[in-house]
Amino acid sequence: MKKNLISLLLCLLCLNSFSQRIIDKPNFSATTAPNVIITKIELSDTATVLSFDVTYFPKWEINLLSKKTFIQDSKGGEKLYVKRAEGIELDKKTTIPETGKTIYKLIFAPMDKNTVLFDYNGEHWKIFDIEVVPQQHFSNVPQELRGNWLRTDGSNDWVI
Numbered sequence: 001m002k003k004n005l006i007s008l009l010l011c012l013l014c015l016n017s018f019s020q021r022i023i024d025k026p027n028f029s030a031t032t033a034p035n036v037i038i039t040k041i042e043l044s045d046t047a048t049v050l051s052f053d054v055t056y057f058p059k060w061e062i063n064l065l066s067k068k069t070f071i072q073d074s075k076g077g078e079k080l081y082v083k084r085a086e087g088i089e090l091d092k093k094t095t096i097p098e099t100g101k102t103i104y105k106l107i108f109a110p111m112d113k114n115t116v117l118f119d120y121n122g123e124h125w126k127i128f129d130i131e132v133v134p135q136q137h138f139s140n141v142p143q144e145l146r147g148n149w150l151r152t153d154g155s156n157d158w159v160i
Contacts, residue, residue: 020044029129036125043132048080048108050120058100061093065123071108074117074129080108 023041035055042049048071056062069090070079087104088094096102111118111132120127151157 023132027131027135028127031125031127033125033127036127038120038127038130041130041132043111045110047083048111050106050108052102052104052106054096054102054104055100056096056102058096058098060096062088062096062102063093063123064088064090064106066090068121068123069106070121071111071118072121073112073115074119077112079121080111082106082108 021043023043024039026038026041028038037053037055038050039053040049040051042051050071054062064082064085066082069082072079082090084090084107085104086107088102094102116133117129117131117135120130149158
């Protein structure tokens with residue numbers, strides 16, 4: 001009896017650990033805020049967690065409003081509003097530290113398991129077509145060279 005109980009408990013723990021999916025540095029199609037990076041997405045039966053790395057001007061303020069921050073399947077459908085946050089307070093102005101970096105997580109309700117692409121919408125920042133399922137991309141530019149390039153001479157001019 002004791003062996004059966006232990007085996008059952010181990011099976012339940014294994015099922016729980018495999019029900020979570022983690023996507024590191026997800027691809028996306030467009031953003032209104034290149035200084036806002038989603039570093040990780042954690043998908044489970046209980047929540048969708050987005051980890052953010054934000055680089056902004058030191059001592060400036062950001063404010064994540066719970067009534068205006070949501071994720072949604074890129075095809076449309078139900079908006080999943082942020083439930084809570086870690087590393088930042090919702091509905092309260094947060095001052096960017098001297099380093100200019102802020103790291104936090106936003107927790108949403110679980111997404112539909114059939115979601116392939118979704119959008120993040122905040123009051124000021126939007127990120128479109130975030131990949132939950134990797135998509136095939138066609139480009140003549142190698143992956144290592146993609147992105148925005150800025151001059152390092154202090155002008156910060158955009159270089160193509």
